[in-house]
Amino acid sequence: MVRLHVNGQEKQVDADPATPILWVLRDKLGLTGTKFGCGAGLCGACTVHLDGQPTRGCVTSLATVAGHELTTVEAVTGGQDPVGSAIHAAWVRHDVAQCGYCQAGQIMTATAFLKGLPQGHLPSGVEIDAAMAGNLCRCGSYGRIRAAVADAAATLA
Ligand code: FES
Ligand code: FES
Known part of the structure; x- marks a missing residue:
């Protein structure tokens, strides 16, 4: 055990x-x-x-x-994690998911990224793309992911 x-x-x-x-x-x-x-x-x-x-x-x-x-x-999207909740809400607003298969991993990487930013920092598109670069999406939802991460960061700021 x-x-x-x-x-x-x-x-x-x-x-x-x-x-x-x-x-x-x-x-x-x-x-x-x-x-x-x-x-x-x-x-x-x-x-x-x-x-x-x-x-x-x-x-x-x-x-x-x-x-x-x-x-x-x-746990991240279950309502107890403020950053995860902001990401989850932004994902819905931007209708990010297509087939959805990569999305749990995308949300986990995005949540860790925002938690690691200095308080109030609004990440650029380049910063977001760099943070998310290891998460592949065969449906090509990268533009919506970038917009949703920026939106969630603005919400949290
Ligand atoms: S399933 Fe783990 S990195 Fe692809
Ligand atoms: S939404 Fe289909 S693989 Fe990313």
Whole structure:
């Protein structure tokens, strides 16, 4: 059994410590908001926060996250996280999602980005694009993502 902190709760998981956390979240804990895309750390669909930092769940083992705080899209968009809520609302206003497959990962990266900005800083499009560059969208929603992140930053400022 491996003990985990997920979304503010302690969990015990019976799994091989080498198991990627993506599969622990989805198959053991029922947190299916985190998606499988490439499985190789290349697309960002599986992004979660590990101690607040965007982390790729498909290439991060259960052993790595034990003893650390793991946060998933369910917590970020569940209404308890002001930055996540601002991002979520901006995503809806800008109708960002197309097929939706990449979107949980996009939201996790965007939320971590805004949390890391100095208070009141309004990021430029270049800053937003740089922060989001590791999250791929096969539907090409990048322009709407950029607008929604800027909108959320303005809301929070
Ligand atoms: S599924 Fe993890 S980076 Fe693509
Ligand atoms: S909305 Fe379809 S992959 Fe991004």
